[in-house]
Amino acid sequence: xxxxxxxxxxxxxxxxxxxxxxxxxxxxxxxxxxxxxxxxxxxxxxxxxxxxxxxxxxxxxxxxxxxxxxxxxxxxxxxxxxxxxxxxxxxxxxxxxxxxxxxxxxxxxxxxxxxxxxxxxxxxxxxxxxxxxxxxxxxxxxxxxxxxxxxxxxxxxxxxxxxxxxxxxxxxxxxx
Amino acid sequence: xxxxxxxxxxxxxxxxxxxxxxxxxxxxxxxxxxxxxxxxxxxxxxxxxxxxxxxxxxxxxxxxxxxxxxxxxxxxxxxxxxxxxxxxxxxxxxxxxxxxxxxxxxxxxxxxxxxxxxxxxxxxxxxxxxxxxxxxxxxxxxxxxxxxxxxxxxxxxxxxxxxxxxxxxxxxxxxxxxxxxxxxxxxxxxxxxxxxxxxxxxxxxxxxxxxxxxxxxxxxxxxxxxxxxxxxxxxxxxxxxxxxxxxxxxxxxxxxxxxxxxxxxxxxxxxxxxxxxxxxxxxxxxx
Numbered sequence: 001x002x003x004x005x006x007x008x009x010x011x012x013x014x015x016x017x018x019x020x021x022x023x024x025x026x027x028x029x030x031x032x033x034x035x036x037x038x039x040x041x042x043x044x045x046x047x048x049x050x051x052x053x054x055x056x057x058x059x060x061x062x063x064x065x066x067x068x069x070x071x072x073x074x075x076x077x078x079x080x081x082x083x084x085x086x087x088x089x090x091x092x093x094x095x096x097x098x099x100x101x102x103x104x105x106x107x108x109x110x111x112x113x114x115x116x117x118x119x120x121x122x123x124x125x126x127x128x129x130x131x132x133x134x135x136x137x138x139x140x141x142x143x144x145x146x147x148x149x150x151x152x153x154x155x156x157x158x159x160x161x162x163x164x165x166x167x168x169x170x171x172x173x174x175x176x
Numbered sequence: 177x178x179x180x181x182x183x184x185x186x187x188x189x190x191x192x193x194x195x196x197x198x199x200x201x202x203x204x205x206x207x208x209x210x211x212x213x214x215x216x217x218x219x220x221x222x223x224x225x226x227x228x229x230x231x232x233x234x235x236x237x238x239x240x241x242x243x244x245x246x247x248x249x250x251x252x253x254x255x256x257x258x259x260x261x262x263x264x265x266x267x268x269x270x271x272x273x274x275x276x277x278x279x280x281x282x283x284x285x286x287x288x289x290x291x292x293x294x295x296x297x298x299x300x301x302x303x304x305x306x307x308x309x310x311x312x313x314x315x316x317x318x319x320x321x322x323x324x325x326x327x328x329x330x331x332x333x334x335x336x337x338x339x340x341x342x343x344x345x346x347x348x349x350x351x352x353x354x355x356x357x358x359x360x361x362x363x364x365x366x367x368x369x370x371x372x373x374x375x376x377x378x379x380x381x382x383x384x385x386x387x388x389x390x391x392x393x394x395x396x397x398x399x400x401x402x403x404x405x406x407x408x409x410x411x412x413x414x415x416x417x418x419x420x421x422x423x424x425x426x427x428x429x430x431x432x433x434x435x436x437x438x439x440x441x442x443x444x445x446x447x448x449x450x451x452x453x454x455x456x457x458x459x460x461x462x463x
Contacts, residue, residue, distance in 0.1 A: 015216065018298040019223045028368075030300040048186045055193055062197075063212035065299040066332055066340055070205050071197030073299075078190055114299070124301050125347040126368045134300065 001160045006053060009153055013037045014060045026137030027130065032107045034061055036142060036149035038077045039102050042084035043093040044154065044163070050085065054078040067123050068114065076113055080106040094154075096147040103146025104139040111138050210335035213306075217293065217338050221308060224293045228447065247448055251289045254324045254450050258287060261404070261415045264356070285413060286456040287322075288313055292446045293338070303346040303368060305329070305446060310337045318411050320452040326417035326440030327351075327405060328449060339451070343443065344418065345385055352408040353388060353418055355395070361403050362390040364418060364437060388421065391433035397424035403437060413452055 013033035022028040034057040041050040058074025065073075084102055091098045115131050118124040126134070157163045200208070262285070294306030309315050311334055319331045321341045329349075332342040344351065347368030353361045365387050388403065401421040407414025417440045424435040 011216075011219070014298070015219050015223055018216070019220055019227070019294055021227075022296040022300055028296065028300055028303075030296065030298055051186050051190045055190055059197065059208070060212055060216075061298055063209045064216065066297045066302045066304050066342065068299050068301070069198060070200055070208060071194050074190075074197060075194045078194065082187075111300075114301070118301060123348070124368075126301070130368060138300070 002049065002162055005153075005156050005160060005162060006049065006056070009037055009156065010034070010053060010057050010060065013149065014057065014064065017061070018064055023137075026141055027132075027134035029111070029134050029138035029141055031145050032103070032110075032138055032142045033145055033149055034058075034073075035077060035080065035107055035110060036099070036103050036146040037153060038081045039084055039099070039106060039146060040150050040153045042081035043088050043091070043098065043102065044150070045157075047082075047085055050081040051078060054081050067118075072114060072117065073110075076110045080110060096150075099146040099150040100143040103142035107142035108135050108139040111135050206333075209333065213335040213338045213340075214310075217308065217335075220293045220306065220338075221291075224291075247289065247291075250324050250448050251287065251450065254322065255287055257324055257326075258285065258322065258416070258450075258452070261417055262413070264415055266415070286314075286453040287450040288315060288453055290315075290321075290339070290449050290451060292449060295446070297340075302348070303343040303366070304332065305341045305343065305449070307339045307341060307449060307451070308337065309451065310335050310339050312336050314453055314456070315339045315451050319454065320405075320412045320416065321449050322416060322452060323441045323446065323449050326419065327412065328439075328441055328443055328446070330411055331451060341449070344439065345443070349386075351412060351418070352406040353403045354406040354414075356402055356404065359392070359395065360406060362388045362392075362432070364388050364403070385439065386419070386437040387434055388437050389427065389432065389434050391424070391435065393426070393432055395433070397421060397433055397435060399423070413454060416452075 013036070017030050017033045020031045022030055038050060038054050038057060041053045054077035055074050058072075058077045059070060061073045062068045062070040084106070087102075091102075112135060115124070115126075115134075154163070288309055290307035290309040292305050293308045295304075297304045305328075307315075307321075315331060315334050317331050317334055320327060321329045321331060327344060329341040329343040329346075331339045333340045342349065344364065344366055345368070346366045349364065349366035351364040353364045355361050367385055367387065391397065399420075399422055403418045403421060405412040405414055405416045405418060419437045419439040422436040422438050424433055426432075427434045
C-alpha cells in the first residue's frame, strides 16, 4: 500500500502545484506541495520512500515545467530530504511547527539554488528584487502548505495502515 | 544494519538517476515532458473546470445561455479581429511596396480554438498558460497565440494533446513591434509579471508589465498609441494588436525612447485562446 499511497500523493501534489493560481503578493510563487511531500517522507517515513518520492516528484515537476532541466528538482528534493532526515530525531516530526519551519526553509533554499542555475544559463531575466519577493513568497506558502500536506499524507497513511500508533509517555500518538 | 546498507544502495541509485536525468538527450527529455503532460492533461482539465465553476458561482453576471455560445462567438470575433488587423497590415504594406514590389495579398491564417487548462508554470519561473490542443490538432512550437483582444504569446512547447504558451509578459519575451502608421516602434520586453493580477503587489513594489525600448527619438509619442507586431523574426504574424503605449520617456542612455505597454488583453481570466496556424489559410466565409 505504500507505493499506492505514494503515487496518489505525488499525483495530487503535482496537480495542485500545477493548477493552483500563483498570486502576485507571493511573487508568483507556486504552492510547493511536492517539496512538502518530500519533507513528509523525510521526517515521518523511511529514507528509501523519501528518495523514491524525490525522484518521482522531481521528474514530474521538471517535466511539466517550461524550462527547468529534468533532474534539477529531483536533485534539490533529494538533498533537502536527506538533510531533513538528519534532524528528524531532534524535532517533533508530528508537529505543525516542524512541518512549517522545515517547509519554509527548504522552499527558500531550493528556489535560491534554482534561480542561480537559471540565471547562469540565461533562462530567466527576473530581477533580483522580484526573485527576492519570490523567495519570501514561496517560504510563506511552504509554511502554510507543508502542515496541510503532512496532515493529509499522515491521515492517508494511517487510514490504509502504513503507519501505526503507539502510545507515548505523554499520551500523544506517534507513528512507529 | 541491513536497512542502513539498503539505504546506501538507494542513495546510490538516486545519485545515478539524477546524473542520468541531468544528461538526458534533448529528444528523450522532450519525450518525457510530452508523456508527462499528456498523462496529466485530463486531471488538469477537470481541476481547471472546477476552478472556473467555483469562480462562476461567485460571479454575479453569469448567463448560462451566453456561456454555451461564448466559445463560438469568441472564435468568430477573434477571426474578424484577425482579419481586420491583417487587412490593415496588408494595406499598409501595399502602400509602402506597391511601387517596387509585386506584392501578393497574404493568405488568411487558420485559428485553432483552444481552452486554457492550466495557468502559470509549475516551477513558477515563467509566465505561461497551458492549452488543451497539441500536435494532433495541428499546433506546433513558435505559433502565435491570440485572443479576441490581441496577442498573448507563442507556443513554447507542445505535446500530443497540450501546448504550453509563453505569455508576452514573460521576462524572456522579445518582440519586434510597430506603430499603426507602419513605422517600427521598437522591441517589446516582458517583465515577468502576470498581467491582470499584479495590483496587490504594486502597493509594495511597483512593477511595469511590459516595456517597449529602442523607440526612435524623432517619433512623437503619445499615451494610448496602439502597438502592433511587425512580423519581423517570423514567429508573430504582422499586424496583430499587442497593446497601447503608456508613460513614454527618454531612456537613461538618452539614445531612444522607452515606454510601458498596457496589453490589449488583460489576461486575468483567460479561458479561450486561439493558436494562429500560419501554414493554413483560414475560411473565406464565416458561417
